[in-house]
Structure formats: structure tokens, C-alpha cells
Amino acid sequence: MSTAVSGRAVRWYGPKDLRLETVHLPAPGAGEVLVRVAYCGVCGSDLHEIADGPHAIPVDRPHPLSGAVAPLTLGHEFSGVVAATGPGVEGLPEGAPVALEPNYRCGRCTACREGRTEVCAAFGFAGLMGDGGMAEYALVPAYMVHRLPDGFDLAVAAVLEPAAVALHAVRRSTFSAGQTAVVVGLGPVGLIVCALLREAGAARIIGLDPVPARRELARRFGVDAVLGPDADAVEELTGGNGAHVAFEVVGSQAAVDVALSSLRSGGELLLLGLVDTLVLPAFDMVNAELRITTSVGYRDCHPELVRLVTAGRLDLAALVSDVVALADAPAVLLDMAAGAPAGIKTLVRCGEDR
Missing domain, CATH: 3.40.50.720 (NAD(P)-binding Rossmann-like Domain)
Incomplete structure (x- = not known):
């Protein structure tokens, strides 16, 4: 039976105010998945929020789909394994490797009904408009979760999110x-x-x-x-x-x-x-x-990207230039947001990658 968990998370309180805190997550409810996070990528959007936000992070009113308001957990480029699932979730057994497609969708607006969930009227990302994955655990809607083939490199899986942005743009062109x-x-x-x-x-x-x-x-x-x-x-x-x-x-x-x-x-x-x-x-x-x-965001891109990576036709591992521990992430992100030299893609190691 699913139980609540506690784990460390990088929390945004305001510009230049990041804190590594222990957060308590409830057991997953209906249609929810608890993910034990392995890696989380650092995005330019994160750095903008750290440097001089809020830009997207809700601070006055909760986001209509996540219900979140700052302080919240950063990180929308993340991967991990299933820790637990709530009622109604199928095909995601405990321990299954997963990547996240972290955009919220209402399912009711015109865009969602037309299948264009990337421009949902209540659009938002876990990690910007709701709690994300720069943490030991993340609780997310099941529709965000993509099961990966067994043995898929979870560091590479954390790069699937920016890869989806790229693939959607190529498709749009x-x-x-x-x-x-x-x-x-x-x-x-x-x-x-x-x-x-x-x-x-x-x-x-x-x-x-x-x-x-x-x-x-x-x-x-x-x-x-x-x-x-x-x-x-x-x-x-x-x-x-x-x-x-x-x-x-x-x-x-x-x-x-x-x-x-x-x-x-x-x-x-x-x-x-x-x-x-x-x-x-x-x-x-x-x-x-x-x-x-x-072009903004993505939809239905992860399966094709997983096939390309698995077939050796897309080398996302080459983008990973730095990996930092979760405990070091607040200091590293503050330096990056202040303009410190950085590599191509920095990942935060949030937990075990298997």
C-alpha cells in the first residue's frame, strides 16, 4: 500500500533565494505517480527565475492545475523510477524507469480537445508552475510519465525534455x-x-x-x-x-x-x-x-526520441557536461544564474540512477 514519503528538494523562495529543504509528499492519489528522481537537468528557465524572477512561478495566486504557489521545487527536465502509483494508474510498475513530460494539461480547453496540449489554456510546467523534480521524490500526474525500456540511461533520459522541444520545432517547420x-x-x-x-x-x-x-x-x-x-x-x-x-x-x-x-x-x-x-x-x-x-513545448515526442536514442541515432549523452550532487545544487545554480561559466548541459544527481 502506498505511503507518504519525505525527501530533500531544491526550493525557490524568490530571486537569489534557493534552499535545500526536506519536503513531505503524500501518498499518490488517483491518477498520480510518485517518482524517485535520478537526475534533473538545469534549464535556462530555471536560471532566469533564480536570477530575477518570478517570471512563470506563481507567487500571488496558485496555478489553476497544480494548485501550487511559491515556494516550490524547481526542475522540469527529470527522470527516475516509479516509487508508487495511485488508483487508476496502469502500466507503471514499481521500479520502472521513466522520463517526465512535465507540462500540465486541463483536457477541457479548445487546444486540449484539438490535441494541442502544449498550448493548453492553463499551460504550465512542473518545476516552474508546480513542484518539479530537482528533488529526491516528485509527485506528478500519470499523464506526464513515460515508461522507458529497461536499462535506459537515466542521465540521458533527463535530456529527453529539451530534446522534445527540438523535435516539436522540427515537426512544426x-x-x-x-x-x-x-x-x-x-x-x-x-x-x-x-x-x-x-x-x-x-x-x-x-x-x-x-x-x-x-x-x-x-x-x-x-x-x-x-x-x-x-x-x-x-x-x-x-x-x-x-x-x-x-x-x-x-x-x-x-x-x-x-x-x-x-x-x-x-x-x-x-x-x-x-x-x-x-x-x-x-x-x-x-x-x-x-x-x-x-514553436513552444512539445507533444507526443518522447516515444520517437526514445527510439532514436535506443537505436544509437541520437547521442544525447554528448550534451551532458557537468553532474552535481543535489546537496550542492543551490550553490551551483546561484553561481550559474549570476553568469558563472557553464558547460552545455548540467545535471543534478538527485538519487540512485537504477
């Missing part, structure tokens, strides 16, 4: 095999976009990023040419034609400008980066019949 693509921003999501474009048959992939370490890693992810943020060089590499699709994975005016200028007539800009407002060259865009497509 008009990209097709034989085309040329530009990816502006070679962080974890941008690098995975590159790998997925290569898997989908890109004729040429050109990656742009100002950070040398990211440019060095890019070739491992299928990038043919790696540049600093110089769109003029893109034109030279494409014989003056430009790219069919440009993925902007930074979230800045400068990156959007570079992405747009890299496109050929009739090309598409896929916006993944988050930015409040943009200035667009509408006249030039209309005359070139350029398209803009946006």
Missing part, C-alpha cells in the same frame, strides 16, 4: 529532406535541432553561435559548417541562395535578424527562443514571401 537549414544558437536545444535535421535528411546544416565550445561540439551533432554570428558567411556557403529554413534558438533581436538575413526567397523562420517583442523588416519579408512559424 516546413523543413523537408534535401534542404539547407540554419540554426542560430547552439545550446542544448539548438544542437539537438541540428542532430534531428541531419536525421531527417538535411542537405546542409549551418550552425551559428558565439561560444567556441559550442561550435566545437556542433560537428558531432551533424553540422556541416559552424560559424560565429555572421549571416554574410551563410550567404557565401549557400552560393548566394540562402537557407530554406532558419531556426532561431536564442531569443534575441540580434539572433532573429541574423536568422532572417540567412533565408532565401520563400524561406521560413522558425522561432524557438523566447523574447517579449521583436522588430521585423515587414516590407522585405513580404517582398520575399518569407514565413514565420513559432
